[in-house]
Amino acid sequence: MKGASGRTGRPKHAPRRARFAQRRADEHGSPITFGEPGRSPKSRKEPVHVPHVVIVGGGFGGLYAAKALRNAPVRITLLDRKNHHLFQPLLYQVATAGLNPAEIAAPIRRVLRDQRNVQVLLAEVTGIDPDERTISSTAGTFGYDFLILATGASHSYFGHDDWEALAPGLKSLEDALEIRRRVLLAFEKAECCAPTPEERAAWLTFVIVGGGPTGVELAGTLAEVAHHTVANDFRVIDPTAARIVLLEGIDRVLPTYSELLSARAKRQLERLGVEVRTNAKVTGIDPEGVSIGEERLAAKTVLWAAGVRASPLGQWLGAPLDRAGRVKVTPDLSVPGHPEVFVIGDLAFLEQDGRPVPGLAPAAIQEARHTARNILRTMKGEPRRPFRYVDKGSLATIGRNAAVADLGRVELSGFVAWVAWILIHVFFLIGFRNRFLVLFEWAFSYLTYERAARLITGAPPSKVVLPEPASRR
Numbered sequence: 001m002k003g004a005s006g007r008t009g010r011p012k013h014a015p016r017r018a019r020f021a022q023r024r025a026d027e028h029g030s031p032i033t034f035g036e037p038g039r040s041p042k043s044r045k046e047p048v049h050v051p052h053v054v055i056v057g058g059g060f061g062g063l064y065a066a067k068a069l070r071n072a073p074v075r076i077t078l079l080d081r082k083n084h085h086l087f088q089p090l091l092y093q094v095a096t097a098g099l100n101p102a103e104i105a106a107p108i109r110r111v112l113r114d115q116r117n118v119q120v121l122l123a124e125v126t127g128i129d130p131d132e133r134t135i136s137s138t139a140g141t142f143g144y145d146f147l148i149l150a151t152g153a154s155h156s157y158f159g160h161d162d163w164e165a166l167a168p169g170l171k172s173l174e175d176a177l178e179i180r181r182r183v184l185l186a187f188e189k190a191e192c193c194a195p196t197p198e199e200r201a202a203w204l205t206f207v208i209v210g211g212g213p214t215g216v217e218l219a220g221t222l223a224e225v226a227h228h229t230v231a232n233d234f235r236v237i238d239p240t241a242a243r244i245v246l247l248e249g250i251d252r253v254l255p256t257y258s259e260l261l262s263a264r265a266k267r268q269l270e271r272l273g274v275e276v277r278t279n280a281k282v283t284g285i286d287p288e289g290v291s292i293g294e295e296r297l298a299a300k301t302v303l304w305a306a307g308v309r310a311s312p313l314g315q316w317l318g319a320p321l322d323r324a325g326r327v328k329v330t331p332d333l334s335v336p337g338h339p340e341v342f343v344i345g346d347l348a349f350l351e352q353d354g355r356p357v358p359g360l361a362p363a364a365i366q367e368a369r370h371t372a373r374n375i376l377r378t379m380k381g382e383p384r385r386p387f388r389y390v391d392k393g394s395l396a397t398i399g400r401n402a403a404v405a406d407l408g409r410v411e412l413s414g415f416v417a418w419v420a421w422i423l424i425h426v427f428f429l430i431g432f433r434n435r436f437l438v439l440f441e442w443a444f445s446y447l448t449y450e451r452a453a454r455l456i457t458g459a460p461p462s463k464v465v466l467p468e469p470a471s472r473r
Contacts, residue, residue: 050075051379054135054144056125056313058085058108061150061345061364063430068372070115073379074146079137081124083107086173087429089361090438092214094176096221097184097229097451101173103437106430125151128316130338146340146375149313149327150368153346153359156307156324163285167304170214177457179303183222184456186301187230190237198298204242205299207290209282210306211248212255213396216265218303219246220399223272228449244273245297247280247290249306254396254404256358261404264413268402282306308359310347317341322349331386333371339378342371350387357389361428366390395421400446 051074055062058080066078084105093099112118123139134143155169168178183206190203206222208215226242233239246253246269252262253269253276266276277292284291289298310325319335320328326349327335333348335341345364350357357363366389374384393407395417403418405411412420422442429435445451 051145051375052077052143053146053148053375054079054142055148055150056080056135057150057152057345058082058120059088059150059152059345059364060361061152061368062148063108063111064365064368065148065150065344065372066112066115066118068369069117069375072117072372072376074117074375076118077142077144078108078112078118078120079123079125079135079139080108080120081122082172083109083122084173085111085430087425087434088171089425089428091170091173091176092217092221094173094453095170095179095183095218096225097180097454098221098445099438099441100453101177103434103441104429105173106434111430125313128313130317130335130341133340144340146378147342148368148371149311149317149341149343149347150345150364151311151313151347153308153310153324155304156309157304158307160285163304166285166287167209167302169304170218171308179218180453181456182301182303183225184454187234187237187239187242188456189300191234192236200237201243202289202298203300204237204239205245205289205297205301206242207245207247207297207299207302209247209285209290209302209304211246211250211253211276211278212305213394215246215248215303215305216253216269217397218305219244219274219276220269220272220397220402223269223274224399224449225451227273229451229454243275245275245277245299247282247292248276248278249281251278253278256394257396257404257406258411261406261411261413265396265398265404268398268404268413272399272402308346314343314347317343319343324349332374332384333367333387334374334384339384342374344368344371352389358391358394360394362392363389395424397421 053069053074053076055065055076055078058078062078063085066076069076084107087104090104094101109120112120121139123137125135125137127136134141154171157163168175170176170179186203190200194200194203208219223244226239230239254262254265269276280292282290283293285302289296290302314321314325314327317327317335322328326347327343329343329348329350330336333342333344335343344367346359367387370387377384393405395403395405397403397418401415401418403421404413405417405420426435426439429438441452
């Protein structure tokens with residue numbers, strides 16, 4: 001039946017408009033009352049509440065949690081103070097001029113642009129009120145139904161924060177670029193600004209503090225840079241005479257691996273020309289070198305890979321923390337007393353079989369997916385399930401054709417472990433472009449010993465002193 005306007009009483013496209021309006025409301029966080037035009041307000045449906053999930057951190061934990069909720073009836077706000085997701089396991093490649101920053105990072109917005117229930121905000125969190133279920137940030141204050149904290153970890157200098165400016169760590173692209181600058185500048189300083197053999201030796205001495213995977217990878221790659229990549233690029237100095245020193249405070253490198261793999265890693269490092277010193281605890285760092293007890297080691301370049309501490313966000317929850325500042329979570333990864341707040345990745349502390357779940361990318365990914373499933377169970381009124389980490393193994397590369405792999409019952413070292421390391425790391429990179437570029441750069445470097453990103457940023461050497469050329473053997 002037609003009205004005076006000649007149109008039917010029910011617009012043809014009203015249902016589609018209602019669906020579109022509801023989707024827009026879900027994306028922007030405002031509830032909407034919807035119904036058919038012409039109906040009285042009493043006949044309209046009540047506002048539909050869409051659960052709001054706030055995720056802090058765009059690393060492995062935060063990104064995979066958002067992806068796992070792709071088809072869930074929730075709206076997601078992801079906050080990060082960086083606009084990119086970073087593949088941290090390959091940061092040392094940027095620090096040693098093997099890769100460019102864009103090859104191991106991807107804009108978070110690009111990764112999630114097809115996921116309509118996610119809003120990405122470039123913001124830094126300034127406060128959390130778990131009782132009021134609000135989180136404050138530089139982009140405003142948000143209420144949440146569920147909160148996922150996945151902010152990772154930073155450097156720990158064991159109470160010597162003044163060492164940070166003298167020995168940079170490796171947790172961000174900025175850290176990697178600073179290390180690259182210092183390493184490449186050291187060779188330049190030795191060439192132009194070291195009038196005595198003692199000064200030249202100090203510039204050509206590189207000390208890495210910490211014998212974990214990051215320290216081992218840095219030491220092995222720096223040895224390759226000195227002995228191959230820049231070996232013929234200078235006229236005064238002999239880069240192959242560079243001294244790479246790896247210091248570890250306990251009795252072996254790679255302490256999380258078996259003693260057999262640790263011993264093999266040490267031998268492989270020594271074959272590359274790295275001086276490995278265990279039971280060597282650093283007691284002081286200054287611009288001229290490091291102190292190991294009463295011993296003095298002159299070195300102009302010191303790199304830190306010895307310890308980490310959790311993000312300070314965990315302190316705002318009022319939950320128990322471990323010595324590294326990690327939040328002691330319940331078996332379902334939630335905060336005690338606040339089941340709507342989840343902590344995952346490097347910020348979480350959870351024991352399993354008498355050992356803490358490791359702060360590795362695979363663990364963060366598993367925790368993210370498990371948290372997403374528990375959120376859906378909670379929304380359905382179903383009981384949550386405890387998290388169980390499935391250890392699929394760990395790998396560490398040492399240098400060309402050298403790596404170690406602990407795959408549970410199988411332990412590998414040498415070329416086979418190195419190939420496995422390459423394949424697994426390329427697989428976990430975000431985006432086909434990055435995978436292709438990284439593989440190409442590695443193949444080129446393997447065939448030529450070249451490293452394509454040898455750029456120094458910052459002020460050039462201000463003092464130019466040309467010493468006599470060193471004799472080459």
